[in-house]
Amino acid sequence: MAAKCCENWTGAGAMVTRRLDIEDANSLGDYLRACGLHDAQPVVSQTLAGGVSNRTVLLARADGDWVIKQALNKLRVQTDWFADPARIHREAAGLEAAAALLPVGAAPRLTFEDSEAHVIAMTAVPSPHRNWKACLLDGDIKESHVTRFAMLAAQLHAGSAGQARYQTDFADQQYFEALRLEPYYGYAALREPRAAGFLHALMKDTRARRLALVHGDFSPKNVLVYQDGLVLLDFEVMHYGDPAFDVGFALTHFLGKANHLPQIRTKLGDAAHAFWQQYRQGLGDVHFDELDGFAAMHLLGCLLARVAGRSPLEYLTAREQSAQREITLSLIVRPPHTVERVVEEFVTMLPRILD
Numbered sequence: 001m002a003a004k005c006c007e008n009w010t011g012a013g014a015m016v017t018r019r020l021d022i023e024d025a026n027s028l029g030d031y032l033r034a035c036g037l038h039d040a041q042p043v044v045s046q047t048l049a050g051g052v053s054n055r056t057v058l059l060a061r062a063d064g065d066w067v068i069k070q071a072l073n074k075l076r077v078q079t080d081w082f083a084d085p086a087r088i089h090r091e092a093a094g095l096e097a098a099a100a101l102l103p104v105g106a107a108p109r110l111t112f113e114d115s116e117a118h119v120i121a122m123t124a125v126p127s128p129h130r131n132w133k134a135c136l137l138d139g140d141i142k143e144s145h146v147t148r149f150a151m152l153a154a155q156l157h158a159g160s161a162g163q164a165r166y167q168t169d170f171a172d173q174q175y176f177e178a179l180r181l182e183p184y185y186g187y188a189a190l191r192e193p194r195a196a197g198f199l200h201a202l203m204k205d206t207r208a209r210r211l212a213l214v215h216g217d218f219s220p221k222n223v224l225v226y227q228d229g230l231v232l233l234d235f236e237v238m239h240y241g242d243p244a245f246d247v248g249f250a251l252t253h254f255l256g257k258a259n260h261l262p263q264i265r266t267k268l269g270d271a272a273h274a275f276w277q278q279y280r281q282g283l284g285d286v287h288f289d290e291l292d293g294f295a296a297m298h299l300l301g302c303l304l305a306r307v308a309g310r311s312p313l314e315y316l317t318a319r320e321q322s323a324q325r326e327i328t329l330s331l332i333v334r335p336p337h338t339v340e341r342v343v344e345e346f347v348t349m350l351p352r353i354l355d
Helices: 014-019 025-034 085-101 132-137 143-160 164-169 174-191 193-208 243-260 262-282 291-308 318-333 339-354
Strands: 045-047 054-059 066-071 110-114 119-123 212-214 223-226 229-232 239-241
Touching: 025 054, 066 085, 066 110, 085 110, 085 119, 085 143, 085 164, 085 174, 132 143, 132 223, 132 243, 143 212, 143 229, 143 243, 143 262, 174 193, 174 239, 174 291, 193 291, 193 318, 212 243, 243 262, 243 291, 243 318, 243 339, 262 339, 291 318, 291 339, 318 339
Parallel strands: none
Antiparallel strands: 045 054, 054 066, 066 119, 110 119, 212 239, 223 229
């Protein structure tokens, strides 16, 4: 069980809490000492890059390093994007759910939570490790990683399906709304009126489908490769909802990279097929109504959102963004009803536009 709250720090008043910046070593040191989590020695920490919604640092500790996260009120993106920093406590709950549902070592372990300062800490993945997104962009595609990624989604979804504990604890979808549905589908609908009807219908259906725990950010960027295994990160938008969203969200990253990396386009398309096949197998006897159809629609929605939403894929060139938008809009007109057809048609259409 993780330690809770830091009364010595938060008791000094809300103004002090608002001044806390964990990326500043002096501020972090004062905070940790007030919490009884650090001695008089200077703090040894390193700011971690990549996140837009949190400050994140690696803290060196003699008994095992920690990653400390502090939620931001305004996200670090070009457009104005605000979210309640209390969402970080959803990540704390998500880490504890992952500990119950996933194999040991497949997610960090929660070690500390401060509900006033909106700070959590978790065990750090030991070095050396690599971010899986970086591996894929380098062309390092291993079938074992793809299938393990799919199994993590299947274990999370199948293990939580129909479980009253998770239905209750993760019923609130406000962070999913603020960080996914509105900035992805809602904002894309404003920028692409041709897809507005499709996206608004998908949003309505997604809100109504409450079937299992959904990670909500199931992406290679949130996976570290350590000793050839995968460690899943970032649970701050976890909720009880539509598991097909995680599938579409994940597959978007294979197809987005297929758009960007023509030399390994076929391998990335094959990886998308392998993910889908392993995911369905990993569900075992658990059945989600209309899973294939909704996963296909989320794949189309996410493909468009990652070029027209608030958080576009940063590695796509302007030409690649245009191609992804054009292909996805053409598919939305007469949407394929299976994941395999979306993958096949998207990968087949890319060279016609780009090559």
